[in-house]
Amino acid sequence: MKRIGLILIILLIAFSSGCTDNGQSKMVEKGDNVSVDYVGKFDNGTVFDTSLIDVAKEAGLYDANRTYEPMSFVVGTGQLISGFENGVLNMTVGEEKTLKLSPDEAYGEYNEEYLVPVPKSDLENASIVPEIGKQVGTLMGVATIVDITDSNVTLDFNSPLAGKNLTFDVTVVSIEKASKE
CATH class of the missing domain: 3.10.50.40 (Chitinase A; domain 3)
Structure with missing residues (x-):
């Protein structure tokens, strides 16, 4: 009888201490x-x-x-x-x-080939007001505007x-x- 009690105590300690596999x-x-x-x-x-x-x-x-x-x-x-x-x-x-x-x-790595100049008028025709840092969706994916000149907007297709x-x-x-x- 003492042995069964001892086994129960050991099992109780094991369960309460987290020594069992609970799926974790x-x-x-x-x-x-x-x-x-x-x-x-x-x-x-x-x-x-x-x-x-x-x-x-x-x-x-x-x-x-x-x-x-x-x-x-x-x-x-x-x-x-x-x-x-x-x-x-x-x-x-x-x-x-x-x-x-x-x-x-x-x-x-940052890739310079992912910098793509597009005519400023293309964005304006799509009702997009060019602003540095603005993200725009294109057929090629999402790009960030990184440069604006009188005629072109440079889109950066690199991940930030x-x-x-x-x-x-x-x-x-x-x-x-x-x-x-």
Whole structure:
């Protein structure tokens, strides 16, 4: 009888201490649907994006029209930059990790060939008032106006994050395992 009592006490201690597998130990693998909270920063520590409302407010990035919640994606499908997707592999729910990404793992190097001059009249005909820094949608994708002359507007099709080293503080919130069909 003492032995059964001792076993029950050991089991009680194990369960209350978290020494059991409650599903938290599954690791992120390719094909899994993962939700993460993240804070994206430049090398100098400046926050450029986050899923956390408090961090956004503190960094002066808060946008009332945006929903701040964990970002969900399927790992290995190219939905996100490669360094981010590769960085979450083998993480577990609740795990925190800092990912330091070079431009090659993020948005690539800045490419001068992605600067495209277009006639100013083309934008005006599309009812777009050219302004430096304004983003415009085109058939080739979204571009930022970086220069305006009397006759031309230069559109930059590089990502605003191209050529930059990026750091992401990531916390895995949930993992939905890919079905093994």
